């Protein structure tokens with residue numbers, strides 16, 4: 001289900017919307033290319049404002065693109081070669097920042113696109129970081145724990161010349177987690193000869209016992225919830241009792257589901273890579289998250305009630321549905337929190353929601369976006385909706401730098417403040433430029449990036 005690479009339908013950067021910068025920089029003409037699509041969204045925001053050509057071309061390409069191939073000894077004694085990436089998109093606002101993912105479909109253009117989104121996300125929430133992203137082309141579920149550790153340590157060694165606490169700071173993303181960050185930090189600290197607290201800042205999203213921040217694990221889901229709580233009253237949807245559909249149930253959406261449920265929302269359908277379920281009376285995301293962690297997915301959750309023989313079990317009333325039925329489920333808020341490019345025109349046409357909050361990065365193609373806009377769906381773009389993760393990463397980096405520990409309440413309060421201000425900033429830009437919220441969020445970020453380029457100038 002959600003892990004399959006979607007076949008993209010003819011979409012996106014159409015002839016008439018293709019910016020001249022694409023040809024100037026020799027971009028591929030393939031309209032389904034994710035990087036071309038992402039740059040297209042950025043350039044359409046740029047076209048609404050008075051942004052110099054030099055700033056547009058700088059932001060249309062990453063500063064550094066690195067591909068590494070490294071061998072790892074597998075448990076059977078054989079060696080396997082892995083391909084890894086680290087893209088540093090822009091550092092005009094501060095060190096490059098962004099996660100690295102382990103997924104079998106990782107490729108250069110997608111990582112470039114995700115790195116660009118990080119630049120804009122950090123600029124929108126006004127944290128002093130640029131944008132970067134990395135990844136290794138591997139399905140982590142096929143690796144033993146030892147193999148996963150060796151892949152992580154070799155990937156870190158392969159890119160260690162370009163990362164650092166004040167140069168480029170990775171973090172978790174799809175298929176990576178706090179344990180992987182701990183191995184990454186340990187490898188960096190040992191191989192760079194900096195076994196001190198300062199070197200800990202080379203990655204964020206670490207375990208709390210090893211320099212991680214309270215609240216980082218749930219941060220992206222918390223940020224999605226904070227943005228929704230801020231924006232929904234203005235759209236006429238009370239959070240109390242609103243209905244939610246979750247596409248994906250990994251770290252981000254399992255937390256968004258639990259937090260929204262605790263705020264009074266009803267999660268009525270959930271899909272992950274193992275299946276889809278529905279319950280109009282509400283699915284208990286706390287029990288579903290515990291089940292999913294134990295069984296590596298939500299498949300089989302509905303059978304729990306019969307297995308325990310208890311009609312009052314949390315999964316009571318849950319039924320299995322098809323992927324199509326999930327998309328068609330009528331709800332107030334639809335939250336795609338899985339992979340990119342999943343919402344294409346076909347899925348968008350089936351969707352029956354008032355708001356789509358992008359918890360994943362780039363989950364919707366431009367063509368899918370147009371279908372949703374024509375249907376009057378309010379789309380809260382990823383650079384706003386999912387900026388909570390990197391915001392708490394910034395808090396973690398700050399805590400490591402100043403050798404202090406924030407409590408959960410402090411993290412939540414500061415995160416909420418950043419998310420609320422970012423949401424208001426995007427809404428104000430929408431008024432100023434009379435455009436959709438995605439373009440407005442890019443424009444609000446571009447204003448900041450443009451200002452800094454203006455005052456810094458271009459060297460030499």
Ligand code: GLU
Pocket residue numbers: 097098099100169170171172173174204205361386387389390391393
């Ligand atoms: N991978 C997350 C994102 O896409 C978090 C990045 C970070 O914390 O640096 O926003």
